[in-house]
Amino acid sequence: MRNQIFRLMLLSILTSTYLGCSSDSDSENCETITCLNGGTFVGCECECPQGYTGNNCSNQITPIKVIINKAIVKVFPNTDNGEFWDAAIPDAEAALPDVYITLQDSDLNVIYDSPTFYENAISGEGTFFEFTLTPSLELTTYENPFLVNIWDYDTTSEDDFMTSFGFFAYTSNNNFPDVITVVSQSEEILVDLEVTYEW
Ligand SMILES: [Ca+2]
Ligand SMILES: [Ca+2]
Numbered sequence: 001m002r003n004q005i006f007r008l009m010l011l012s013i014l015t016s017t018y019l020g021c022s023s024d025s026d027s028e029n030c031e032t033i034t035c036l037n038g039g040t041f042v043g044c045e046c047e048c049p050q051g052y053t054g055n056n057c058s059n060q061i062t063p064i065k066v067i068i069n070k071a072i073v074k075v076f077p078n079t080d081n082g083e084f085w086d087a088a089i090p091d092a093e094a095a096l097p098d099v100y101i102t103l104q105d106s107d108l109n110v111i112y113d114s115p116t117f118y119e120n121a122i123s124g125e126g127t128f129f130e131f132t133l134t135p136s137l138e139l140t141t142y143e144n145p146f147l148v149n150i151w152d153y154d155t156t157s158e159d160d161f162m163t164s165f166g167f168f169a170y171t172s173n174n175n176f177p178d179v180i181t182v183v184s185q186s187e188e189i190l191v192d193l194e195v196t197y198e199w
Helices: 002-029
Strands: 040-042 045-047 065-075 099-104 110-113 129-139 146-152 160-167 179-184 189-198
Touching: 065 099, 099 129, 110 129, 146 189, 160 179, 160 189
Parallel strands: none
Antiparallel strands: 040 045, 065 129, 065 189, 099 110, 099 146, 146 160, 179 189
16 A cells, blocks of 8 residues: 555656656747847747737837826927017016917817916026826827927917927837927927826
């Protein structure tokens, strides 16, 4: 009886060892793939990080949402063709623009209008003007560009439109940047949009 138990144990050890060897030789036989975009090679295939797919993680998964959380205005035109934005105000400092932003979709619907502005703002002195979007703005279509507009808030007349430029929320090879930079030298605009993604 003892003998038989011992044999059974031996058999089970040999069996598990044999199975272990067999699975080892399987992984040795599989072709190593270089996983892109931070993917890891596990069990003969790439495990891709969020947002990527394909056997080597080279394909982006189109997000359900691109979410704009913050806009940071870095460059805008300090003058309106050489005139102060608030030229009617004799005091030179108060004649500076009172900056806020709006965002529009490609049908020119206003999809964001900042409730706050920065009084007498100056571009190019290392000061950036941050607008935290509350709630965050969720973009779900990517074929058409969106627009960032910069305005001068005026109390006694219509607000002055200062500048604007277009951007795409998402492209299929953009590697999901944390910041979409909206920039044009000719339009004197630089706005960083801080974004997150949902898949
Ligand atoms: Ca003005
Ligand atoms: Ca002003």
